[in-house]
Structures are given as structure tokens and as C-alpha cells.
Amino acid sequence: MATIYEVSNLAGVSLATVSRVINNNTRVSDKTRQKVIDAMDKLGYRPNSIAQSLASNCSNSVGILVSELNGAFFGQMMAGIESELRAAGKHVIITTGHSDEEKEKEGIEFLISRNCDALIVHVEGLSDDYLIELAKGSTPIFFMSRTVNTIEKNCISLDNELGGYLATKTMLENGHENIAYIAGPQVKPDAKARFIGHKKALKEYGIPFDDELYYEGNFCETGGNDGLKRFLDKGLNFTSLVCANDEMASGAMTYAREHGISLPEDLSVIGFDNIIFSRHIYPKLTTIDNPVGEMGHMAAKLVLKNVYNKKDITVKYSFEPSLIDRDSVSRLN
Amino acid sequence: MATIYEVSNLAGVSLATVSRVINNNTRVSDKTRQKVIDAMDKLGYRPNSIAQSLASNCSNSVGILVSELNGAFFGQMMAGIESELRAAGKHVIITTGHSDEEKEKEGIEFLISRNCDALIVHVEGLSDDYLIELAKGSTPIFFMSRTVNTIEKNCISLDNELGGYLATKTMLENGHENIAYIAGPQVKPDAKARFIGHKKALKEYGIPFDDELYYEGNFCETGGNDGLKRFLDKGLNFTSLVCANDEMASGAMTYAREHGISLPEDLSVIGFDNIIFSRHIYPKLTTIDNPVGEMGHMAAKLVLKNVYNKKDITVKYSFEPSLIDRDSVSRLN
DNA sequence: TTGTACGCGTTATCAC
């Protein structure tokens, strides 16, 4: 691979001049510039980005930490981040934390030691205190789907409480009063906020919260399955089911169908996140849209603005969920 | 951030010695080693991976090119690659090609210019000839889900023809003789091979291929939708539908249901790939498993073995699909 | 506008 040195030789100019045309910061006469470009072409020269990084102390890479590489939710998030960054000539280094505190910590260490210029992470196991410490470090770090007090400017978040409220309100507006709820793990802030929204809607409509109609699931298909089974086994009376995410809604729907419950006639179901397959399942799932792709874009813009000093970028830290009305909720008369 | 120089100073040894304990290749006396380690601890020293890369001419990163970051198929693939590589202390730089020739080319250029030690790519737009040229370059490159003549050792592939054969054979064994087929874009080698497998199974059972019962889809939900519509509008007689991937199967199933066709009684459907949501849709989709996660692992192992000189790795270039028997195919009497 | 010279933080090749 040709180096800047060989280019300078062939073009008959100095190293510095070649460097100048590569980065075109300083003015170079058109004539010399052309000579350099010709030489670069002839040699098939490509800048060594490693050397550039060392000399400029900027790796042009941003580290991403997600819980899983597969999974529709993270897929949309990564796609949003990558497309925005790629367009700016930056690249992403992606690693996983599997929602586990230790692995998340390790992943972040890994990314920092790789000299990323910034980090965009989605962590679920790490405590707020730890994140605050992290934010004090020399590597700028931004948190997806999370708000941490005192470092709000490093956070991109969804108004999960509003989402939870909207989901349950949808049921209420359709005449449902006996509403079962399958929550996400309450150690996760998202899950907690959604649940709060649920109770808020209930209260607004004057329906008391019934502990019997509550189940804490795991955000996976099995959680929906187990939750509905629990409600059914207890012989409870309910006409609708609100799930804290789409996976659990899908699990519950499968379980319902296997037990002779027709959807949505006998049971209305609503999910949360609007992940890709929610429109594939039957009946098409009514759910709450989580604009995670858009949030990914914004996280990337935040990095562009704060770390790479791009101007003219308007940022936004909080996003709002919205109802996606499909076929899984029926009107009760 | 402390450098190796400060460590050597504090420990009272030379730069070279510090470097030695970092990489522990050469023998260092326990006493000096301890001095160095103490100094590193005290300074909170972390090796600068950029500088290491420049000096050693090895970036410890491998570039990945996938068509999309979202999408279950690529999710599984990336997860397989990343976990294998991460365990070996390597990291992945991921970018996208969107199945477009130009973008794929650009993505690969991007990755190469980032000094990746190797590339693992899943390309659909680039020609075999181009890939052969690429393989001659100085950056080792491996191709996922593709076999290219003369560079078979750079390819990890699935026996798509076998998969296509299995899918159709499943229908035949269940007594179906009028089988409609929705193919993938025939410019894609995978889609082509699956179709060949389909015809092979037909031939084996003495059923002539009927051009009327063939539709070339786009590998997306809409392809399944449009294909089934076409068959139905023509008033054709068929009891089963083989789709070249799960997305199209899902689209077709949705369309069928919307038109009063009960599944699987009136129409049996089989997909291909066994992507996550195939077990979420109703009825649970019978499909052909595409072990893409495993293939990702193997691609990473290939890199580990060939590029990072890890021994004791047994490689395998070709993978076999298998039938996942669920509920979308009914037995015809 | 252009060239010189040094620095970025390591690894690697010699000597000792």
C-alpha cells in the first residue's frame, strides 16, 4: 500500500502538501493539488486511517452497545444510528451487553479502550450512579431509551409513561373495564414507566387497579404466555389484555388461541413497541409505536453535534409514542 | 491518559520492557513484571489501541457488511459473528449495503480503508467476477451465503437447492400435487438455487412444472401478497403454496386470510429461513431452517484461523438446511 | 503557498 511519502516523491512536493490536499483545510495551489491527485491516482493511494487517528487523536469511530444484535428493536435502533453516522464518514463499532450488568460494563470498557470518539449505549443492567460516573469520563457517552437525572443532555428517551397511558386508554375508550396487565421486569425503568401510565389511565377512568389482574413478565414471548395462563387459571373476569411489549402480546395471543379464545372477539390485546412482526401476527396487533429508529438518528446527531462539532443540528431529547391502530382490539358494547 | 512512557519511568524500566509485559510474548523476570504492573495500576494505564495497530500493522477489527441492520436474518448472522470474534478480543465494524451494487462496493471500500484485518460480507448486488477480484486484494475477505467458483475457500454457504427441495418435498409427502411457488428475485443466487430445488422435487415425484403456478416475488411481505393474489385471480387450482422465504409466506398468509381461505385447511403454506417471527404467526409456520447464526460463527472462525493464526479450528464451508415442522401444512387425503 | 521537523503511542530489531 502506497504511503503519503511515496505520493510526495512522485508528485515532487513535500509530505505536508500531500497531507494538505488529503484534508483540504489549508489552501493549496490548483496546480500542485493536481500534481498530488495525479500521483495518488497513479499509486492507488489510500490514506491509512489508523495513522490518521494516531496523529489527529480522533478515531472517527463511535462505539455502540446494544443488548442483542438480533431482535427487531435493536435492529431499528442500530439502523438509525449507522445511517446517520455513515453519511458523515464515521463508522460504528458494535458490541453487546445482553442486559447483564457485568457484560455491559465490560462492553463499555472494550469500546473505550478501542479509542472510540463517543459511545451510544443502551444499557439495562447498569445503575444510574454508574452511568453518571461514566459521563464524567473523557469519552463522551450517550444513553438510549433512558433518562438519568443530572445528565439529561446525554439521554435520548421515550415517554414510556405516556405510552403505557395510551395503551390502556385505548382499551378504556373501546369500552373495556376489566383490563389485565402483563408488565415488563420492574427493574427496568421502561417497564416501570409503562406500568405507571397504565395505572394513570385506569385512575382517570375511575377504575380501581386490581392486583389480581397484574402479572410481571419478562419482555419475552414466554412472559405473555405465562401471564395469560395465570389469569385464566385463576378464572378471572377480563375482556382485554394490555402487554408491556409486543413479544409478550404475541405469546399471549398464541396461548389464547390454543385455548379456544377467539381474538379479538373474546379478548382484546394491545402491545407496545410496534416491532416489525407486529403487523405479521394474526390478528394484526394494535400497539404503541416506539420510534426507536428515529431515536437512533437523533443519538447519532447528538454525537455529530457535540463530538464532531457539526453545527446546524437541532436536537431533541425526548420522544413521544403513538397509537398504531390495527385489528387486535375490539369495541365492547 | 497515561502512556507507556510514563509507566516505564515510574517503574524504572525501559519502554521495551513495558511493551513486553503488555503483550507477554517474551520472558520478563517476575520482579520487573511486578514493578511494571504496579506502575500501570497506579497510573490507570490503558494501552492505546490505535498506536498498537499502527505499530503492529494489525487493527484487531474485522469489517462486516450486511444488507440491513434490521431484519431477523441479518440479526442472527451478526450475532453469530460478533460473539465469536468478541471472545477472541477482536471487534466488528459494521456497515450496510442495502442489496445495491454501488452501495455494496462503497461499503467494502469504506471497510478496507478503515484497515480492517479481514472482511465478512453478505453481498447481493456484486457480480462473481468482482468478488474474485476482491479476493485477490490484500485484505482477506469472506462471503456469507454465497459460493463463488475458484474462491470456494472464502465462502460460507447454505445448500439452498437442498432447502428448496425439502420444502416442496414436504408438500408432496403430505399428498399435495398442485403446488404454487412464489420465488425470490432470480438475480439472487439463493433464490435461484431454491427454485431449482423446487423443480427437482417436482420431477422426482413425476409432477410437471406448471409455469402458471410460478411467481417471482421480492423476498418481502408484499411479494407473498401479490403472488397469491395473482394465482387466485387466475382461478388456478392448488392446495399448497411454497414460498422462497418466510416474509413472503407471511404476506401470502395474511392475504389468504383476508380472502376467506382458512389455513392450513384450504391452503398449506411453507416458508424458508425460519426467522424469529415464523413461530409467532398463525398458524405457526412450517419452514426450512437456515442456520445463519451458526454460519456467522463459522465465518468468524474462518477469520480467526486464516487471519489471526488461531490453530485447532475446524472449518466447514457448506451448511445444510432442515425442515422445521409446525402447523401451516396439512395432510391431504 | 510550500517545506522542515517533530510528535502521536506503540511494536520490533537489534545489541548488551
Place this chain on the structure above:
DNA sequence: GTGATAACGCGTACAA
């Protein structure tokens, strides 16, 4: 076993 010292390829004051 350990220490100088030269690469690695490029950015950038500073000088010309």
C-alpha cells in the same frame, strides 16, 4: 532478561 532506537503513516506548528 533488558535497554536503545528505529520504524509505523500521518498531522501540524513553525519557518521560509
